[in-house]
Amino acid sequence: MIPLKRRKVSLPVNQQNDTCKFPHVSIFILERKMGASRRAFLTRLGRSKGFLIEEIYSSSITHVVSENNSGDEVQAWLGNQTGQDTSSSVHLLDIRWFTESMDAGQPVIIQDRHILKVKPKPDGDHTAMLLKSYACQRRTPLKHHNSFLTEALEILAQNAEYNDNEGRSVAFRRAASVLKALPRRVRSMEDLRCLPCLGDHSQRVIKEILEDGSSREVESTRQSEQYQAMKALTGIFGVGVRTADRWFREGLRSPDDLIRTGQQLNRAQQAGVQYYDDLQKPVTMAEADVISDIVEKAVHSVLPGAEIQLMGGFRRGKEFGHDVDFIIKTFESGQEDVILAAVIQRFKSQNILLYSDLQESTFDLRQLPTHRFEAMDHFSKCFLIVKLKREPEPDSGAGRDWRAVRVDLLAPPLERFAYALLGWTGSTLFERDLRRFARLERGKLLDNHALYDKATNSFLSADTEEDIFAHLGLEYIEPRQRNA
Numbered sequence: 001m002i003p004l005k006r007r008k009v010s011l012p013v014n015q016q017n018d019t020c021k022f023p024h025v026s027i028f029i030l031e032r033k034m035g036a037s038r039r040a041f042l043t044r045l046g047r048s049k050g051f052l053i054e055e056i057y058s059s060s061i062t063h064v065v066s067e068n069n070s071g072d073e074v075q076a077w078l079g080n081q082t083g084q085d086t087s088s089s090v091h092l093l094d095i096r097w098f099t100e101s102m103d104a105g106q107p108v109i110i111q112d113r114h115i116l117k118v119k120p121k122p123d124g125d126h127t128a129m130l131l132k133s134y135a136c137q138r139r140t141p142l143k144h145h146n147s148f149l150t151e152a153l154e155i156l157a158q159n160a161e162y163n164d165n166e167g168r169s170v171a172f173r174r175a176a177s178v179l180k181a182l183p184r185r186v187r188s189m190e191d192l193r194c195l196p197c198l199g200d201h202s203q204r205v206i207k208e209i210l211e212d213g214s215s216r217e218v219e220s221t222r223q224s225e226q227y228q229a230m231k232a233l234t235g236i237f238g239v240g241v242r243t244a245d246r247w248f249r250e251g252l253r254s255p256d257d258l259i260r261t262g263q264q265l266n267r268a269q270q271a272g273v274q275y276y277d278d279l280q281k282p283v284t285m286a287e288a289d290v291i292s293d294i295v296e297k298a299v300h301s302v303l304p305g306a307e308i309q310l311m312g313g314f315r316r317g318k319e320f321g322h323d324v325d326f327i328i329k330t331f332e333s334g335q336e337d338v339i340l341a342a343v344i345q346r347f348k349s350q351n352i353l354l355y356s357d358l359q360e361s362t363f364d365l366r367q368l369p370t371h372r373f374e375a376m377d378h379f380s381k382c383f384l385i386v387k388l389k390r391e392p393e394p395d396s397g398a399g400r401d402w403r404a405v406r407v408d409l410l411a412p413p414l415e416r417f418a419y420a421l422l423g424w425t426g427s428t429l430f431e432r433d434l435r436r437f438a439r440l441e442r443g444k445l446l447d448n449h450a451l452y453d454k455a456t457n458s459f460l461s462a463d464t465e466e467d468i469f470a471h472l473g474l475e476y477i478e479p480r481q482r483n484a
């Protein structure tokens with residue numbers, strides 16, 4: 001028997017105290033498959049007999065009544081409403097319980113035949129996980145079944161970003177991310193029932209692709225001059241959306257246009273233009289391995305006890321990346337402030353450094369986590385372009401025996417290592433939702449540096465990523481399942 005944990009504390013606006021005879025039974029009638037008019041009829045009937053019937057689903061509901069829905073469907077609907085697993089806190093009941101109660105003039109004892117059966121959850125809560133609305137509550141593998149839809153939605157997300165519309169961009173990314181977590185290919189709109197984060201616009205796009213094979217909006221965006229130019233211009237290292245947009249308005253379309261018109265470029269952008277072709281080529285896992293060796297040797301030459309670890313896309317299992325991200329673990333306080341300059345010095349002396357931007361630490365232990373997602377963190381870090389040895393390409397004339405590769409190094413203080421690693425492993429949407437979940441669901445502030453509990457005004461310490469998920473009351477999601 002499921003205990004009735006939640007009792008009514010306040011009455012709904014449209015029901016007077018004197019008409020409610022059974023305040024411990026708070027009923028929600030599901031409209032799904034029943035229709036609004038039958039629901040309204042049953043609501044009036046129930047209320048006339050002194051039953052407490054709520055219009056809106058909330059945590060005070062004790063009995064959910066539905067007609068022609070399976071337990072799984074009702075549970076999925078509830079999960080979608082609440083973002084939580086509600087199975088243990090409410091009775092999911094067939095309409096028969098309601099009609100029998102009406103006949104009896106009081107809530108009848110719940111019998112087995114009234115209870116909607118919910119399938120036991122396969123391997124570790126998997127189905128319920130899919131329905132959760134925060135990306136950090138779901139497992140999202142790299143390879144999934146719906147790229148034909150997610151790639152389309154991500155073009156619209158990218159385009160919204162180019163137009164400085166962050167809200168719209170995140171909405172499309174959320175929709176794509178939910179589809180990435182599905183265990184099978186979407187074949188009809190029916191398959192999308194009960195899924196969170198699918199707004200009207202995303203649904204329209206999906207419907208068109210399912211019916212016609214492609215979406216006109218996506219295809220015209222993909223072909224548009226603005227989209228293509230913004231993609232080319234923001235693809236230059238050191239160029240953000242603002243700058244690219246200004247250039248686009250001035251009639252510039254490509255890196256060649258920048259050179260041809262003699263645009264003023266900062267140091268990063270100069271390097272970005274100079275190594276554009278190399279940096280456009282994805283870095284392979286094999287190349288990342290070679291760079292790991294180079295970085296590790298450099299770090300050990302300065303601090304033999306220090307450790308390095310991959311972060312970013314490669315840690316999430318990607319086979320290609322736009323760069324390679326490393327975190328350096330130092331064990332004595334202060335070492336994090338000197339290690340990067342030493343590594344850069346060594347790369348210079350090895351003649352493999354093409355560009356470096358070293359950002360000294362501005363980290364302060366007492367600083368509260370920021371809620372601005374775009375804010376840069378305060379750790380020591382550097383953004384590099386290095387030479388990677390390779391076989392010269394036969395048709396490349398002079399035959400350079402190297403290619404340029406982007407490398408990011410991060411050196412946080414030891415006590416914040418877990419937060420830094422979690423923050424830089426991504427994906428970006430996963431990070432965004434971790435922070436949003438912490439703030440909205442747990443009253444805690446999270447960023448790359450720390451987790452702060454607003455209820456107790458204290459920082460929560462963590463040695464590992466697992467500790468951080470545990471502080472947040474989240475199931476641990478391994479890096480390879482963070483490809484939200």
Ligand code: CTP
Pocket residue numbers: 311312313314318320321322323324325376377423424425426427428431448
């Ligand atoms: N990140 C960050 N602060 C920065 C740069 C990056 O917190 N100044 C985080 C981002 O949120 C991202 C992760 O570090 O989740 C990795 O960033 P990036 O290398 O840009 O992306 P990847 O996921 O590694 O993708 P790619 O394979 O294209 O490199």
Ligand code: MN
Pocket residue numbers: 312313314321322323324325
């Ligand atoms: Mn990366």
Ligand code: MN
Pocket residue numbers: 312323324325408
């Ligand atoms: Mn990076």
